[in-house]
Amino acid sequence: MTRAPSTLTELARLGFAELGETSERLGELDAPDLVPYFASAANPDQALRLLMGLRAVASDHLIPLLADTEAAGRLVRVLGASEGLASFLARHPEQLDALLEPLGAPPTAADYSDDLEAAVEGLSGEAAWVALRIRYRRHLTRLAAWDLEHADPILALDRVAAALADVAGAALDASLLVARRDAPFPPDQIAATKLAIIGMGKAGARELNYVSDVDVIFVGEGSEGLADDRAVEIATRLAMLTMRGIHELATEPSLWEVDANLRPEGKDGALVRTLESHVAYYERWAKGWEFQALLKARPLAGDVELGERYVAAISPMVWSSASREGFVESVQRMRERVTEHIPASEVDVQLKLGPGGLRDVEFTIQLLQLVHGQSDPRVRQRDTLSALVALADEGYIGRVEAAEFGQDYRFLRLLEHRLQLSRLRRTHLMPTDLEALRILARATGLATNADDLAEQWQRTKHAVRRLHERLFYRPLLSAVAALPEDGLSLTSEQAVARLAAIGFRDPRGALNHIAALTGGVSRRATIQRNLLPVMLQWFAEGADPDYGLLAFRKLSEDLGEAYWFLRMLRDSSGAAQRLTSVLSGSRFVGALFERIPEAAAWLENEDELRPRPLEQLLEETRATIARHADDEDAAASALRTARRREILRLALAGIVGTITIGELGHGLSDITTAVLTGALAIAHRYGDGIEFGIIAMGRYGGAELGFGSDADVMYVYRPAGASDEEAQQRAEQIVHALSRLTEDLRIPLDLDIGLRPEGKNGAIVRSLESYRAYYARWSLTWEAQALLRARGVVGDAPLLDAFEELADEVRYPASISEQDVREVKRIKARVENERLPQAADPARHLKLGRGSLSDVEWFVQLLQLQHGARVPGLRTTSTLEALAAAETEGFVDAADAGRLRDAWILASRARSAMTLWTAKTSDVLPTDHQQLEGVARLLEYPPGSASRFEDDYLRVTRLARQVFERRFYGDSRPGSRR
Template sequence: MRHQTTLTDLARLGFADLETSRERLAEFDDSVIPFFAHAADPDQALLLLGRLREGAPTELESVMRDDAAAARLVRVLGASMGLGDFLSRRPSELSAISDPIAGPPGAAEYTADILGSMAGLEGDAAVTALRVRYRRHLVQLTAWDLEQSDPLAAVSVVAAALADLAGAALDASLAHARTVVRFPAADVALTRLAVIGMGKAGARELNYVSDVDVIFVGEAADGLSNDRAVEIATRLAMETMRGIHEPAYEPELWEVDANLRPEGKDGALVRTLESHLAYYDRWAKSWEFQALLKARPLAGDLVLGTRYVEAVAPLVWSSASRDGFVDSVQRMRERVTQNIPGDELDVQLKLGPGGLRDVEFTIQLLQLVHGQSDPLVRQAATLPALIALADQGYIGRVEAAEFSRDYRFLRLLEHRLQLTKLLRTHLMPTDPEALRILARASGVSASGVELAEQWKRTKNAVRRLHERLFYRPLLSAVAALPEDGLALSSAQATARLAAIGFTDPAGALRHIAALTGGVSRRATIQRNLLPVMLQWFAEGADPDHGLLAFRRLSDDLGEAYWFLRMLRDSSGAAQRLTHVLSGSRFVGDLFERIPEAAAWLESDSELRPRPTAVLLDEARATVARHYDDADAAALVLRTARRREILRVAMGAILGTITIEELGRALSDITTAVLTGALAIAHRYGDGIEFAVIAMGRYGGAELGFGSDADVMYVYRPAGATDGEAQSRAENIVRSLSRLTEDLRTPLDLDIGLRPEGKTGAIVRSLDSYRAYYARWSLTWEAQALLRARGAVGDDPLIAEFEKLADEVRFPPSISDRDVREIKRIKARVESERLPQAADPSRHLKLGRGSLSDVEWFVQLLQLQHGARIPGLRTTSTLGALAVAVDAGLVTPADAAKLRDAWVLASRARSAITLWSSKTADVLPTDRAQLEGVARLLEYAPGSASLLEEDYLRTTRLARHVFEREFYGLPSNPAPTTA
């Protein structure tokens, strides 16, 4: 009786809208009710069944008389609104439900059946027949799929059948195209056209709703020219595509996507085989060979298609040897992830982290690397490729089994999601009801909550795929007996290391052996951690140096408990370590002297500059502790300086400090070491006062790595005679140079900005400075004093010197003649001081729009307006520029351009030193060096050209401002005429 079906019964069957469902079920016989227990969405199935009852009662009754057919129909309707709409639109196709398949037919059977359905039909009628018959087969395949007891095992069978069905549809559409193109029939018959399946279609792993990627190859039979054949084949290809996806009485099937052809959308739709090969030989990019890995004759002339695939195969399997191949593959995967909208990132089943693309890209990369020498791994489809890689020992069987299961699970979810509305989607639902329906459809989870948890676990497992499949076997290559039975040969391991970016893979393999050999606690921990660390090293700009530096560091620290604990328990610190070691030779060199600094990587606070007062107190304490041993005290001071430079270097690389903070920190470190050195060289009661005046970038607290420390020295007699005071001051200067000399991290105390330059006295008394500036001072010397700042020494003397400097650098007014002199000197600097053959657009210090332009412009403003605008009386370039904006001397837009150029040039100078451990002032032209600098400037991998473009554009804009505001030139001067 109807009333015996309670709401509880309906809920147990899976219905959600219980009252409505009970009303609708009243229209059907009780025998149909149990079938809904196997429907993904019983409510949807019942709704669609009701529509069929209203629109096609006779056809529906024929199906419902057979319990097995009725059960299949309910399954299909519960899983796919799209197929339900098709059956409502074409009720005669309900007979497909009554005609079940024991298994998917082959491609030939599909083709013959679709062509048979089109026999005798023309125009839109033929296209309609093609699409209807395609969807009839889709209904039968869906019914078969949904009845499988092991849906994961069926995924590959269904995907292959979908690819065969797509190929059959293309074959039928091409056959129809040959009857409608407006060319002589004889010429059409002599035109061969092969449709090459790419991507999932080529690999026979198609989804229910996918774009079908193709490449068209044309050729003439004897009696027709190739040019004529390509013309006809192009029209045939266009008509073939229209037959599949142009609007018609029956909706389109799917998009035929030919954009993987040479030159993409801009390239010819059809080429001859010879034209394809000429393009691939000369112009093709690495990603195109990766795409060709899955190429397969799909439709049309299969003989021509086979020739095409055989011809491109050698190019595909040698592509991994191209320069930067792996880099380009990894960048392409990163770009895919970066282009995912933010609100889709966590629900992207295909493209997101831990999605299908992670599996596919990794397996393809392994294939292309090892397929160069091993034909057995040259498989088009993902799962057969995974099996082949395991059979050949490139990955472990256990890992292969795990990731085969993960991949099948993700593909199953993809299939069920697309079946719902027959739409191309890869977004996992977040709505609990939608998750519940998906769980019922997939048949692998009991509930929506369980399905969401299973998907999360699978994503995490897949995300570790690259590490587990690409890196761990490298350890097995140096182990006597790996646990999972996998051991790469040395040649295989070397090839894999080369593929991931090591330029000396044999050397890297030796480092791995040294790090993981033996039974020590350190070796055990590093055996477990190195697979991850190798991945991190490979992501760096210089993996070889990173691994070498890590080996040296490990040797230095030995079995130190804190180091091993940090590696084991703090993945953040370990990853930071690989980042700084693979990105900076400068840091690697300092680590050799101060290995214990690795402990700082666990804490952001340890990577921040230490306060100035702390540094000064440490310097004074060092001198007090070694009062009677100047050399010992100086050694401790130099070691402390290296330590603090290493600290801020790591902070700069890891982004814990800004470029302004870096400049102040390096200046403070310099001040600290000079404070200690002066305390040794200048003892209390020696008859003079003495001070070190910071100049240039040191005076502005704008030092970078490798910068000279510009200084001037001043003294004042305090009991000694003038002659004795001069002699003692000179001894102090010489002592400062000796005590601070450091071959590892040089400190160049440059006194080139003193009065009279290189020909002037190395140290002067305060009175001598006063007399000189009063009588002889040149404009450039007043300009140099703009960044003069008392750094170290006797405070009264510093105060007096700075008072004197203010009188010189901030005059009540500056004459036009002096302004012209400044501009003249600047022009001379540009023409004479720039190194011979140096590119002015790339010189970071003296080039166009670089540091010099910005600093000279700001300094001219300070000389002109510093007397009346107190804020301009600062040694900071950016500080003075900001005040100039507030005072209306510079527009905010112009100041922003100048600031951007100054910051970028400053960062690039420091990055060059960090990367190479050498000082240079020219933006590199070597791509590897430029890439290393770019990575330190936080550009994405492969951004060398982007850094170059950014620098040239930024400095060009700054130069325009400089020429207009400093030299008074027009922004865009009109060309002169004779």
Template sequence: MRHQTTLTDLARLGFADLETSRQRLGEFDGLGAAVVPLFADAADPDQALLLLCRLREQVPAQLQAVLADAAAAARLVRVLGASLGLGDFLLRRPAELEALTRPLRAPLDVDQYSADILAALDGLDGDAAVTALRVRYRRHLLQLTAWDLEQSDPLAAVSVVAAALADLASAALDGALAIARASSRFPAADVERTRLSVIGMGKAGARELNYVSDVDVIFVAEAADGLAGDRAVEIATRLAMETMRGIHETAFEPELWEVDANLRPEGKDGALVRTLESHLAYYDRWAKSWEFQALLKARPLAGDLELGGRYAEAVAPLVWSSASRDGFVDSVQRMRERVTHNIPGDELDVQLKLGPGGLRDVEFTIQLLQLVHGQADPAVRQGATLPALVALADQGYIGRVEAAEFSRDYRFLRLLEHRLQLTKLSRTHLMPTDPDALRVLARASGVSPSGSELSEQWKRTKNAVRRLHERLFYRPLLSAVAALPEEGLSLSSEQAAARLAAIGFRDPAGALRHIAALTGGVSRRATIQRNLLPVMLQWFAEGADPDHGLLAFRRLSDDLGEAYWFLRMLRDSSAAAQRLTHVLSGSRFVGDLFERIPEAAAWLESDSELRPRPLSALLDEARATVARHYDDADAAALALRTARRREILRLAMSAILGTITVEELGAALSDITTAILTGVLAIAHRYGDGIEFAIIAMGRYGGAELGFGSDADVMYVYRPAGATDEEAQSRAENIVRTLARLTEDLRTPLDLDIGLRPEGKNGAIVRSLESYRAYYARWSLTWEAQALLRARGVVGDPSLIESFETLADEVRFPAAIPEKDVREIKRIKARVESERLPQAADPARHLKLGRGSLSDVEWFVQLLQLQHGATTPGLRTTSTLGALDRAVEVGLVTDADAAKLHDAWLFASRARSAITLWSSKTSDVLPTDRAQLEGIARLLEYPPGSASQLEDDYLRTTRLARHVFEREFYGTPSSPKPFTA
């Protein structure tokens, strides 16, 4: 008699396609009132019913036998609703339906799995044996899935199921190895004397395998009973290959999973099988840090377990000492970053395993904690993630509450992973976005009533896991030095120091002292910073110099004390706090300036505060400062110098945070210089003193191309305005001396360099306009005309500035430049390269005078300006890049050549400023020290670990520019010969 079910009943049971499902039920005489309610427990009732109908059509009698057993029927409906893959298996192998009538009280152990699989292979060989192996494996998988799906607490069952899957994989590998041995073409006696152990890595090694996962392995061989070692490796290699084929090569029964041996020494390029001695020799000499991290989970999985045990015992000391290797944490961090970077963009937000807040975040953090503390504490040397988490809590390295919370998060993510993979028995880690698929996943997992709620729970879990590193790695550091009340969060000073050293602090003892000072006591500041420091320590550790960053932060906190705005900014603006850690750990220059101007930290909350102030505002401030201190020149100058430091600090933070380009930086630093010179000149040169006076910017200052630490090249000019010539000269010289005195600043030096004046260092420090005119008309050398190309009046009497620039135009833009003068420019350039480069300096690394660097680009552009400036108005600019762009427009330089010169000039300019920001010292040489290069690379927005990449990029960029320079400036593809007198 057919069972009548309404559409409402079907909807209540969870069916989606109600009409089709009612028709199928109506045609299915074998389903009665006792069976239909079972669909309420199916993840996808529609799928379960469809598969039942197909089974009824194919094997009605066998299906009926299962349905007649109420418990077996419930298992079948659950399995078919959760796994299309297992449904297909039953359609291929209907005889295996009988397995569902044999319920598991608990999953089998590895010995039971192995014994049953080997029994199934008895008397079989070749393809028949492979088929029997895979069918028996899936029979056990079917039973395990049925047991898993009927658990009232699926989260608690995750670890049990994962361990059983690893044991089942071990048994399958043993079976495949047995088939390989039985069918080997080598003499049976030699095969028998060849010992082969399969070492489980990754999740298989940790007994936390997924339903469908690559099984990572390493093969170890050994000869027995007098067999030659090379012969044993040869035979073992063939056995390993056949074992792998037995698991995943195409056959009558589909493959089980991929056997992945790429974690072996040298990866894909290495030998598939090695002896134990060969493995150890490789690990002692060549292995990278990540390889020891991978070996953390190594255990004998199949084959010769005694040999595998010796392998695991031999590599263990290498694993548990790996955290002390140079660059260990960097290598772990880079591995995590590579994992994230390799995720396709459209998968990043749905990656359950590799994405932010995913399984890998939990696993990497726990492994890092194990490797750091396992050096001295054997209790945390666990293979699996959850037992390791328990051990870390038991030993006091993390809090018990946090361990329990993240154990739950990890189980939840693993449960979702299991249910997703069960669907089609496929290796996937992508959360569905389709509402129907989410609904099915929610029903399968049993932890959320609906798809939307499951999605929200997953998002909450991701956010919690994102904070995992902070909460598990950093907070215990505070309890080691500050009397925090949280139970189970205490570390000894030695343990805390080990953590700090592991994450990149070079002076962990000093860092602990800073943490104690920041978090000690009962003040409001100490309370807030105890809450802030866990995440800030993480950010400091991500910087190039975490030690200096933490020290600078302590000094800043001491300077600002209980300032409400500072504590509020740290507490309420995570973006500002992260910016602060970024600039402090990346720049000693900024740290030094913060000691004088701590209140500048407030700018980090606002992008607009980090933008350069316009020149008009700077000039207004300078004039107001002078007016306020009209009768006290020293006080006015001090205020002007303080304002300059403040604006330089603003630009330094902006440059580090990437909110300003190098062109904007050059202009802004030039404006700051102009502002202070405007103020001090107003002090030194009072109205009505009988002369007009002006400051002419030269060099990079004239081109508005200053960098941090750049000198300010200037010339001084005056014109009598009532005073006699002798009085005017004396007064002008006094102004120059006053300018030098009032701008002197030991903290942020302002070197007013007058080396480009007529006659150079031998010339007068200041001249009248008529003296300049007479000199240039009679004595001027070609290099002086070249120097005037970037002359720009910046401060002083406007009419005098205009007159000087008119005079300069007559010299720097001649109607024609004689060929002998062009040759002289080239001769001087060759002499500069030969004589001015510091002794022992590498020409390829000198940012100013080196090959393809600033000097090459600027001399090339300046020669074009001298040759064509009279006829091409666009070339009459003090800007190097502006003149280069105009030269391209008028066809003097090709786009390709200009691009190479442009890139080299920008690269060298940025690197010069980065050196000053990093070290708080000026230098024109790209360092060779790796730590210095790394800090500079980070300031140039390279990712961590890019010291060598920065070096390679700079050398390549300047090499290309040098080729252009030699061809177009010297007219030869080869470098000029060194100048000789």
């Protein structure tokens, strides 16, 4: 009895979207028992529509399936998941009987080969190709039905992928069989020609997709007296015919592309070579990536014995390839190039090549296999998931990490399978259309709707990318601490491999350092022999383990047998670990340790890693000057040494995280004040006829210095007995003496006087009255703005107080005109357009870039100019203190203030971190991955977080720039916009 069509609500619950058409079609189908099966179809509307189409063209063939509800259910699932297979069944309705019986389990490779060879028995040419392709797709239909009926398709993924590789190999075998019939050569010569088809990539690893290029290499050889040259000629024709049988245009569409471009010399190389020719090429000419490609090579079709000899001959070269110089870096660069060449429109939807995609998993595992497979045969697995298990079993990857990686990889592969199954087309692009995502979610069974699937995919991508970066760029494999006692021997190839694996770029150089540190019978050598295996792992966890180990060797040699040093290493693991961290994370620190090795002792006591109060620094300065009263050069040298020592103290504190960016700024400013105090005491003796003062400006005035910052200053004097002309001459002599006495080639102290009146064209020093007259008559808005951070720091106190009183009159006007406000904005726009270095990326410049230091400081300074006269909290030289006061007064809301504060702090920290990492000053965020990683680690990001740090910086500064644009420029920004 015919049941009435389901209600619209019931249809929607089953997953139908086209409710009106569906009701009519179900009524026409008149198969009520079949309706529940549509609930398990990826696209019920498609399944019903295609089923109706099949009934129209193949009713007789369809009747047996519709009579068997289980078979009908299989058909509905296949039609709902694959228009490609539906098209095949419509072309060949006699193949519908493939779904009558459940598959049970995928056939073996031998079963597939026997069946496909039987399908082409007695056929040749296009007739054979068509028969082969039909039989192949029949197996594909049965396999897809078996795959789609699993409640958890992830569990079936491995068997499906292996079966796809097996049936692909069988198809090549059958096509080769036809080729041997069709080849225009004498039958005896064809019979004497051996041709092995080596599966590469996913085909070799038995992890093929529904629609993949099948990567192969052809190996030819003569037998029964046939010369190899003739055999290669015949084998080449056989290979070409075999490929044509798979993908040549015919009445039945091609199956997939047979890609032989991984052969020696690629497209330019011979299609077929002898085994000896292959071996000769790989021994002499092959590049590192070619051995990576051979990692999964196996006999796929053709002459199995020849194929096995090929794999046996190539395998030793594959597993020794990681010992090549620069191998790890070359693999990393290759992965990066793959990402760089993705079209911009596809980056975010690339399931295979994009960040967090399948390639991240595969490249990571292959790199670890190649590095450790040199000495550990247990990780020499062809397929990705087996290799991952082996790496975890042998301790090269943590079990939790391996489980997460494996689950994420299966999830991505399942998405790939379902996307390709849909139209039987090779694709790796995730859909963006919500309806397509909904259908994909139903096809995988892993999400209930489009939003859930999209969220799960994004979460998986981020997890894969994070783990990829942590393992791929800093492989957490076996710890060097686990090496046997002779594992540090210079001749130990295993030690070289393991050092390379955990991150040393020059493992042989590292072994040289290890030998120097542990050689001999001294107490130091004995202790370091016991400590180094552990310390090597700590070095490897740093951003630059090679430099860290070199710096440690130099430090050890400088300190020799010092008891405190050896005791610290032996008894204080915290200090030893901190030492490895700072040495492998900062060339700046390494260079200073060469001059002040005893500073390593501070790492044992956190109290030593705190900025010393200014009064203590000044007391030491006064003692130094008194001690060298008769020798100016010796006094200056002692001051420079003290400055280096205190900067090293702050560098260590910054790296190990015992001070904030605010404490760092104050500490570095105090050190500068102390050395200038000493230098001025030498250059400006009591009774020389003038008062003299140093005014801190810019970041120095705000007590916001970072590593590598210039010290912006202005100089002021006041006659005290000397004539005006004599006082000016004496003041200029003092300025020149200050530059000479503070000159330091190791850590330059650049006393920058560019913020003085009239800028570079102005006098290098002025009297207080000259400043007063200038500001009264000629002062420009930018000069008033520059005075906002003016602070008297060194010199005669009455003069410093008088200058600050004068500065207050200029920088905190009772009112500021709209014209002056526009002038501030105009100058800021001009700075953005003209001072940013040519070709510099505005988004990456830490000082002048969008949302960086300059934006925050100009915003705050404009508020100070406008409101400083009546708001005491704004009368401060500190950017962050002024910003906090502006927030308290309601000039900026808490959210906007937070964004500005975050950007200023991050840019300041990044700027100092770049100096610590490279020992050079730079204001541009690097694009190089290794450089970004080094800076990120100094900012306390975990290993492998270069991309995360970069994203954070660009996001934080972008948000700050939005606040700046809205609050500083508003709708009246002058000039061009950058």
